Amino acid sequence: MTPCDTLADVRSAIDQIDSMLVGLLAERGRYVHEAARFKRNKAEVAAPDRVRQVIDKALNHAREMGAPPEVVEAVYRSMIAAFIELEANQHDRLTKAALADEGTMAG
Template sequence: MTAAKLPAECQTKDDVRAEIDRIDQALLNLFAERHGYVTRMAEIKTDPHEAYDPTRIEAIIAKVRSRSLDLDLDEDQAELMWRTLINWNVNYEKGIIAARKRAK
């Protein structure tokens, strides 16, 4: 495995694509790790309505927007990605909790 290159060190489109592929794999690994915690949260919660917590969601979004600015990222794009992730997680949690309640 070759060492990561900084963007300015990439000389070709293939160099850039290789770095994006490396980062995509790291993101997938992190999403998989995060998913384990989301699954555990669904196991802990007892009611499907607990999956949607607007106060918590807005606190997360505020934190993401602030951290994005600190990283010189577009905060609107970061918010869009996190809202998508959160919405998927809420629906996933609701499904797990509801299925567990039906099985009782």
């Protein structure tokens, strides 16, 4: 962390971090999109055991890095819920495409 002399400096630093976070969310989203290809059903998309594992890991990192665990948990729960919805939609599209392909091959 670079010390700031003004509120503008603080805001500029936060804007830079936000830009990095959005880039990382975009990258995470691409992997979530890929994960949908490997899931057989909606239960595998939701994966509550995996959600708990990811949140636990994030909380451990939060403690190690001095981040407020309640903020990290809230952010992760919100992020994961949004990505689960995104992945479920992608899973639906893939399932419909596969069924359409099967129908085309059968006829």
